[in-house]
Amino acid sequence: MNELEHPTSEPYGSKEGKDLVSGITIFPMEPHVPRKSDIDPKAARRAERQVATMFATSSLMIILFVVAYVKIPNTTLITIPVIGTVNANHLATGFAFGMAILLIGIGAIHWAKKLMPDVEVTQERHALTSREEERQEVASSFQRGKAESGFAERKIIRRSLLGALALFPVPLIVLLRDLGPLPGTRLRETIWEKGMHLVTDATYRKIKASDVPLGGLINAVPENLLEIEHEEENLNQRGKASIIVVRMDPADIVSQQGENWDYQGILAFSKICTHLGCPTSLYQQRSHHLLCPCHQSTFDLSDSGNVVFGPAARRMPQLAITVDSEGYLIAQSGFDQPVGPSFWERG
Numbered sequence: 504m505n506e507l508e509h510p511t512s513e514p515y516g517s518k519e520g521k522d523l524v525s526g527i528t529i530f531p532m533e534p535h536v537p538r539k540s541d542i543d544p545k546a547a548r549r550a551e552r553q554v555a556t557m558f559a560t561s562s563l564m565i566i567l568f569v570v571a572y573v574k575i576p577n578t579t580l581i582t583i584p585v586i587g588t589v590n591a592n593h594l595a596t597g598f599a600f601g602m603a604i605l606l607i608g609i610g611a612i613h614w615a616k617k618l619m620p621d622v623e624v625t626q627e628r629h630a631l632t633s634r635e636e637e638r639q640e641v642a643s644s645f646q647r648g649k650a651e652s653g654f655a656e657r658k659i660i661r662r663s664l665l666g667a668l669a670l671f672p673v674p675l676i677v678l679l680r681d682l683g684p685l686p687g688t689r690l691r692e693t694i695w696e697k698g699m700h701l702v703t704d705a706t707y708r709k710i711k712a713s714d715v716p717l718g719g720l721i722n723a724v725p726e727n728l729l730e731i732e733h734e735e736e737n738l739n740q741r742g743k744a745s746i747i748v749v750r751m752d753p754a755d756i757v758s759q760q761g762e763n764w765d766y767q768g769i770l771a772f773s774k775i776c777t778h779l780g781c782p783t784s785l786y787q788q789r790s791h792h793l794l795c796p797c798h799q800s801t802f803d804l805s806d807s808g809n810v811v812f813g814p815a816a817r818r819m820p821q822l823a824i825t826v827d828s829e830g831y832l833i834a835q836s837g838f839d840q841p842v843g844p845s846f847w848e849r850g
């Protein structure tokens with residue numbers, strides 16, 4: 504042990520004070536409470552036997568592993584309730600080896616907790632900064648290396664090296680091209696447009712205003728989603744255009760994002776959380792709160808979809824709706840703002 508390390512079994516200081524070297528405030532330790540095994544030899548022997556038993560059982564498990572591996576044919580199947588049919592050889596060897604490891608681990612922890620010293624120790628350390636002479640030595644060694652390398656005198660090498668280093672990141676920048684074409688307006692627009700029917704997201708059935716019960720919620724998509732046959736594009740558009748339709752007492756509506764954007768208390772909102780884009784549909788009909796399951800952002804659908812809790816920074820975009828001549832719900836227009844999370848160009 505060198506002179507700078509002074510482990511001690513004494514608590515470091517009996518009252519609060521400052522360490523003279525580091526200036527860190529030192530708090531006194533709790534008084535040490537001896538364990539039963541520290542003061543009672545019988546308890547210590549009992550703990551010793553327990554640890555030894557675990558280690559010995561671990562040895563037996565290893566023997567069991569070898570026996571099972573050799574004796575149980577690899578083709579033997581057994582049926583265990585709940586689990587089903589399993590390979591007996593795999594089960595026995597896996598169990599034996601797992602138990603062997605587990606018992607060594609538990610035994611070691613038990614040994615450390617019951618029998619090894621548990622007295623708190625402190626270790627003083629010297630300041631981490633180097634001594635002044637060492638720092639000067641490093642600085643002069645750097646200068647010597649610089650002079651010997653000829654970096655200052657050999658201009659042609661220096662300039663060509665700097666040029667090479669300056670160009671080094673270029674391939675990384677060029678590779679950014681592989682991220683694909685710029686999204687253009689794709690992040691801003693959905694396929695919703697004026698007069699588009701709202702259809703259920705699973706069966707594509709047109710939704711009549713009278714189909715939406717008071718306090719109910721329906722997951723919906725625009726009917727023209729059916730026309731997009733390309734699977735990936737269909738999924739992309741569905742991801743952006745999915746909405747939820749809820750109905751509440753018109754008297755409960757405190758505010759909306761536009762005038763008369765509801766139809767007799769039926770409101771449509773984007774389903775995509777404005778935090779990180781999780782689909783939301785946990786709706787509490789009494790409070791009119793919509794909860795995102797990912798990070799618990801909560802939106803008040805009776806008050807313009809404003810955020811009332813959680814990390815989302817934007818309210819949930821509302822889709823203006825009305826009905827056609829047959830009473831089916833249709834969009835008054837597309838969304839008037841991008842749906843989903845923030846992105847770099849979103850104002």
Ligand code: FES
Nearest residue numbers: 776778779795798
């Ligand atoms: S994605 Fe909805 S709260 Fe985070």
